[in-house]
Amino acid sequence: MSVESQSCGYAAAGPLVKPSWRLIPQIDQDPRLVAGLQDIGGRVVLCCAVGLFAVLFWQINIDFSAAGLALACAYAGRYRRVLILLATLLLLYRSGFLIDRGFIERLSIGEGVAGRIRPGLLEAVMPVVVFALFAGLLAMQGTGIFVFRRPTLSLLLAFLALVAMTQATIMAGMPRVVLWSFLMTFQPYLWFLAYGLADAGRKRSPAWWHLSVFHPFWGSSLTPFGKGLSYLDRFEAKTPEALAVTQLKGVKLAAWTLVLAIVRICLVDLVHGRLQLPAFDDNLLQYLAGHPGPRFVGWASLVSFFVEDMLSMTVFGGVIIATARLAGFRLLRNTYRPLESTTLAEFWNRYYFYYKELLVDHFFYPTFVRCFRGHRRLRMFFATFVAACVGNLLFHFIRDIHFVGEMGVWRAVVGEQSHAFYTFVLAVSVGLSQMRSAPRPASQGWLRGRLMPCLWVSSFFCLIHVFDAPLDREHSLGQRAEFLFYLLGVTT
């Protein structure tokens, strides 16, 4: 089997111009380097190069230290699986198993049980309970019980039911704190478990293999980078030559990510430092406080926010994927030339690949194969809508579930209004784009075939950022719409 380069997979319509000069040389295609990396000397050089990258990244406040663990896993031979598990556990332990400790502390005080609770004990017990539960569920998968045949749906319903239970009066005090501790320990792994259960239903593997890639040591957000075990198996280097090529691809990506991280720092310094352009959020707050800045400043801050966000996403995903590749997993990049997208659906694919995959795997396909099978266009649109709107909204609601504990269910749901509008517009637009788009022949010319569609797609995503910016729990849909109208010149 061969895994082609990503540039091939994401080739857009229209003539592709391949530059003869490259900033980052294609070291993975040099046979001498590939051969050299298969002996001890080459591996020592690689370790030194990775160490150098870790230092350079550290200089700009980016943690690339997991790359050392990646190299250890890559060369661990038959102990590879065990080492991946230990590396993952080590980094999870270092980050307190991703439990929002501040939230639990605030809740304990609010419930009046802060004096009776031992936070250290709770934080030690809960990960054990949650991981034992995961292991049990993974072992039971494939037994034919209904909940295991629809794992994602069952998982979401169970999680949301427990969240609803936290609101019951009878749960006041210690029970509520314990239940929230369980939920906050469970939540970072929810989508990993969804992939794990889906995988376990297809192929039997020991539960600890699945658990070893729940928030794997190479990094992740709530979105699993590398999905689950079966997906990773397909990308795992099986021969010394494949491992060498994969690691060289990792080095190449690390170098490119470093360049982009520096570009981002320079851009932020130029835009917000030298040119004194306010951040998008500050601009919005100024407008809402009745002190609107010049309209062109609003546009400039929106565009700079869009560009900075894209660079941040590329750097964030680049570090993770480079580390995974150094460990021997030839994963696709998370962000790949999003500005070259000619359709809305393609932008999503290129901007945050693993998140798009999560929505497609857990919402789009299950809906597509079940609903409106006799209506081709409606079927496509509905499945896209369920993924891009319902799935997207649910994902973010669960990601920010602490708002339910802090604000109550009603206010947390109402606080989603701006994001709900964002996902609705996105889903309808992507749905229509999916229905319209068919592979186009490369004969439309560069202007009509490439530049204009790329500009339209980028402008669309830049504009709807107004409804998807970080302050979305604090400001209403109406306030954001008002700001957009101001930018568009509809209001003053």
Added chain:
Amino acid sequence: MTTTAAPEVRSQMRRYIAQRLLMKGDSAPLGDDDLLFTSGRLDSLDAVELIMSIETDHGINFSDIGFDLTRLDSISAIAALVGQPSAEPA
């Protein structure tokens, strides 16, 4: 449902997929075991077209057999899916 011999399914699928790849500007060689979706050469839109094509041509209901994209991830996998008895409707 049409019963199609495995070699014929393979060549039919190879033609269909090669055409879709070509329309996306991908003219790289296509082997029967090459990964289509997990490699990024085809995307979810292509998967949708492929699902509908298999449903129409081979009468397979993916909701009955449990949808799994890995079963469409190569020409060989598709040929195996279309050929296996459990994929055929009752």
